[in-house]
Amino acid sequence: MEQSIIIEKSIFIVVIFAITMLMAMYATLAERKVAAWLQDRIGPNRAGKGGILQPLADGLKLFAKEEFFPNTPNKFLFVAGPAISMSTALMTSAVIPWGDKLHLFGRDIILQATDINVAMLYIFGVLSVGVYGIMIGGWASNNKFSLMSAMRASSQMISYEVAMGLAIIALIMMTGTLSLREISAQQAGMNWNVFYQPVGFLIFLVCSFAETNRTPFDLAECEAELIGGYHTEYSSMKMGFYLFAEYASMFISSTILAVLYFGGYNYPGIEWATENWGVNAANIIGIGVLFAKICFFIFFYMWVRWTIPRFRYDQLMRLGWQMLIPLAIANIIITGIVILLTQ
């Protein structure tokens, strides 16, 4: 029994890891394609059919580039920066429930790497560590632009984590649990949290843009002021890791959005499908539904990127501290009153 669980979990972890990498890889292609379409262009279409091999070509190109080290005393930190970024981007996927369960080889396989009861706290912890990748990288670059960019990134993440946490508190008050599995299960059918927590969802959405360093909050890599930002001094695959980590964390935060507010793997008629088609079929559809939701959010990230220009730094701070945090607190109070009245 013990052995089979270890094998099952290791296979599952490898699969999740592969899927996350694949999604991040193709998110880079999707980014370029969506950018092109929104600008009335076609986008990359030479490598493979419709540009399907473009991410491989990009990766190969980055591997073939010269490995450059700036004249910095912190060679170790210089390498640690992208490594931390990448590993934190991939770590979050451990607690995501990708589906309910599959019935294979006479036993139930839970579609989650690990179901810890403080999954939300775990996610927040890992997300907060994520900023160290940028900070350490920017610091170790020994370059004032990188350092400024790192400062911006860290102060931005700290300010938006507050609003994000407050938005989540309202959600947790409603669900009464920190486990993502239970939160998913509670949203069965069309009982999605977004209908009960629209304001919380909006705040969370805005903050997740800031947390993943995406436009309009990509001040950390503001080309006009900071050259490349924290990855100015990076080249070859270390640079590739930073860029890749951005897409991986975009995938993960889309997943979190889908799981927390858009019902996760739930879709209307899941009970009917379980009764008529069996557990496996119903849950495979559920995984597909979850990935459709994730893809929508990834598209949304790109859609917003090519719509809104970058915020100015003071606007960013004002939005975070003076708009989102009061709004999130008001949301908590209203949620509390409603819970008190309905119980």
Add this chain to the structure above:
Amino acid sequence: MPPVKDGLKKYKMSIETISLSGRKKEVSNKKMTFWESLYLVAIVKGLFITIRHLFKRKVTIKYPEQTRELSPVYRGQHMLMRDEEGRERCTACGLCALSCPAEAITMKAEERKPDEMHLYREEKYASIYEINMLRCIFCGLCEEACPKQAIYLTKSRVMVKPNSDREEFIYGKDKLVMPLDMAIKNTQMKTAN
């Protein structure tokens, strides 16, 4: 700006309010309300504008497979023409060189020998005719100046082939004169018609 009738009613015609382009916008510096400062409405509006472009026809021309249609007045590589009997038309009068604003054309005239009657149409011909393609601006003034209709700018898409040697860009008669088989084909076409 609305039609003139309404415009007269609404705005006083003064130098401050008149809009000649019809696109004048009053810039106001008023303080944003709380909802405006969340930028939500503006962002949603912007999102709808961009999503409309997702479904628009793409303007890209996929170059090697598709090519842009040439303008009817397109001017490409020069060619020194031959007449119906395959003789060179150029008489080395030098008017093309004179008219050339880039001073790209040089030539050397020579008298036709009696045994060269089948090669050159006039009694005088250009023994050397060179165009410096680095100077040429493809304006077509040489074509206009030519009294013998000897030099033409063709519709060729291939303009000047890239080269690392500057000398290679001075095109002599070997590259400029119309190939003989082309002249033969032209004559055949004409007689067939």
